[in-house]
Amino acid sequence: MKYQESLTYLIEAFGGSDNLQKILGVGPSALSNYRRREHLPFNQAQKLSELAPDYGFNLDPYSLRISPVNKKAKLEILLIITGGIAAYKSLELIRRLQDFEFSVTAVMTESAHQFITPLSVSALTGNKVYSDLFDLTDEQEMGHIQLARKADLVLIAPATANFISKIAHGLADDLASTICLVTDAPIFVVPAMNPHMWANLATQENCRILRNREITFIGPDDGDTACGENGSGRFAETSFIISIIQKKLLSNENLNIFFENKSQQKHLIAKPLAGKRILITAGPTFEPIDPVRFIGNRSSGKQGYAIAAACALAGAEVCLVSGPVNLAAPSDTRLINIETAEQMQQACASELQVANGLQIDCVICAAAVSDWQMVELGDLKLKKSDSGPPQLRLKETPDILSWVGHHPSRPRLVIGFAAETDTLKQNAQSKRMRKNADWILANSVIQSGETVFNSDKNEILFISETKEEAWAADNKQAIAQKLVVHISEYFSSTDLDRNC
Numbered sequence: 039m040k041y042q043e044s045l046t047y048l049i050e051a052f053g054g055s056d057n058l059q060k061i062l063g064v065g066p067s068a069l070s071n072y073r074r075r076e077h078l079p080f081n082q083a084q085k086l087s088e089l090a091p092d093y094g095f096n097l098d099p100y101s102l103r104i105s106p107v108n109k110k111a112k113l114e115i116l117l118i119i120t121g122g123i124a125a126y127k128s129l130e131l132i133r134r135l136q137d138f139e140f141s142v143t144a145v146m147t148e149s150a151h152q153f154i155t156p157l158s159v160s161a162l163t164g165n166k167v168y169s170d171l172f173d174l175t176d177e178q179e180m181g182h183i184q185l186a187r188k189a190d191l192v193l194i195a196p197a198t199a200n201f202i203s204k205i206a207h208g209l210a211d212d213l214a215s216t217i218c219l220v221t222d223a224p225i226f227v228v229p230a231m232n233p234h235m236w237a238n239l240a241t242q243e244n245c246r247i248l249r250n251r252e253i254t255f256i257g258p259d260d261g262d263t264a265c266g267e268n269g270s271g272r273f274a275e276t277s278f279i280i281s282i283i284q285k286k287l288l289s290n291e292n293l294n295i296f297f298e299n300k301s302q303q304k305h306l307i308a309k310p311l312a313g314k315r316i317l318i319t320a321g322p323t324f325e326p327i328d329p330v331r332f333i334g335n336r337s338s339g340k341q342g343y344a345i346a347a348a349c350a351l352a353g354a355e356v357c358l359v360s361g362p363v364n365l366a367a368p369s370d371t372r373l374i375n376i377e378t379a380e381q382m383q384q385a386c387a388s389e390l391q392v393a394n395g396l397q398i399d400c401v402i403c404a405a406a407v408s409d410w411q412m413v414e415l416g417d418l419k420l421k422k423s424d425s426g427p428p429q430l431r432l433k434e435t436p437d438i439l440s441w442v443g444h445h446p447s448r449p450r451l452v453i454g455f456a457a458e459t460d461t462l463k464q465n466a467q468s469k470r471m472r473k474n475a476d477w478i479l480a481n482s483v484i485q486s487g488e489t490v491f492n493s494d495k496n497e498i499l500f501i502s503e504t505k506e507e508a509w510a511a512d513n514k515q516a517i518a519q520k521l522v523v524h525i526s527e528y529f530s531s532t533d534l535d536r537n538c
């Protein structure tokens with residue numbers, strides 16, 4: 039972390055002007071006064087100093103100097119870039135890893151130099167790029183053993199067929215492959231190659247050897263490859279790579295590897311959503327027919343709860359408005375239990391009220407809200423009668439996603455789910471526009487013969503104004519992580535625009 043006294047730097051460090059205003063409880067004009075005078079009242083500086091460790095640093099309230107929370111403030115990723123056409127994608131990957139507070143040191147193979155320059159890699163990582171096993175200076179400063187040992191995780195991205203073959207057979211004829219033999223950190227491989235190279239039995243056999251050694255593969259994806267062929271071999275999406283790495287690093291069994299003690303965890307885990315307020319709806323709604331019966335649906339709430347947990351882990355302040363489910367509230371979230379669609383809307387309405395200048399930044403409507411409710415509700419149980427079954431008079435329940443999308447205090451990011459049984463894409467696209475949502479996560483209700491409501495897995499078609507992405511079937515936690523990566527990317531780019 040840099041030492042700097044400028045208030046502009048403080049604004050960046052605390053997640054942008056909006057967030058700093060929220061924390062300080064002041065409006066834009068007070069903040070611009072502080073900036074003009076380069077002076078912060080001492081009580082405000084103290085407030086920031088107390089909160090600073092949650093943002094991953096210490097702040098001296100007298101000098102306004104920022105310093106690292108401890109020596110090892112960030113997790114170290116050793117990125118091995120090998121010589122494939124997808125090498126340029128490692129540049130974007132470095133930037134995104136840094137958004138998530140990982141420190142990146144890169145090692146490039148000799149072939150990788152043919153595709154991208156060490157200069158661009160070093161400019162992005164802010165660290166020296168290593169290539170040569172026999173570079174004496176490096177051996178004195180930082181030899182291959184130290185490089186391998188200081189890594190919390192080794193990420194090979196992109197990984198060529200050649201490099202996969204080398205590490206499968208224990209070759210150590212350059213710096214990158216030697217590091218793979220020396221390291222005791224987990225190794226992640228992101229293959230990228232021509233579909234025939236990937237499908238080749240030799241490559242597949244090498245991958246099997248590595249998987250048996252607990253080396254994790256991320257991708258490859260299917261689709262058009264840079265060499266003009268279609269098939270499996272594409273470099274996996276950056277956001278997917280990060281979600282897998284985060285999942286690995288944040289899982290309980292691995293926390294012990296990365297953190298010396300529990301109290302450090304809070305500061306070391308990346309908090310890309312720190313300072314953001316997120317409102318999430320989850321589960322079904324139950325609309326009473328009479329005092330004992332109701333109209334409901336099979337929603338388990340698992341996806342919404344997984345999203346709430348992932349957002350909270352990423353540092354967001356999360357309010358979860360939930361219909362009746364059999365799930366415990368995720369830690370660090372505020373749970374509001376409701377039964378009906380109207381109660382859900384009321385709970386959301388009071389959360390959307392701007393109190394003390396604090397506004398909700400993002401709403402995620404993951405609840406399966408019943409479409410209908412009774413026109414009239416009696417106090418007594420409906421009885422069987424000789425005149426046949428009762429005629430239930432129904433009316434529509436409030437459309438919560440559309441109401442949020444058109445709300446006067448509409449959050450910056452409105453996300454809805456669309457569970458469909460047919461014409462998934464068209465229905466989801468028109469739903470996004472009708473309801474004024476930014477993103478729709480569409481899923482088919484029937485997936486691989488199983489209903490998605492009771493399943494632990496989900497498969498998503500992500501739709502925004504400008505892009506469409508198919509998210510392969512994965513468990514609901516992984517889908518939640520992926521969504522968090524997208525939300526973080528959205529806020530990191532729009533906060534930057536707003537602060538410029």
Ligand SMILES: Cc1cc2nc3c(=O)[nH]c(=O)nc-3n(C[C@H](O)[C@H](O)[C@H](O)COP(=O)(O)O)c2cc1C
Binds near residue numbers: 230
């Ligand atoms: C233009 C070009 C593109 C290449 N793209 C790939 C690729 O995407 N994936 C791959 O496995 N090999 C690719 N190769 C082959 C590798 O560069 C070659 O196997 C090299 O020895 C890899 O070295 P390394 O694994 O030490 O980085 C490509 C070669 C050329 C000339």
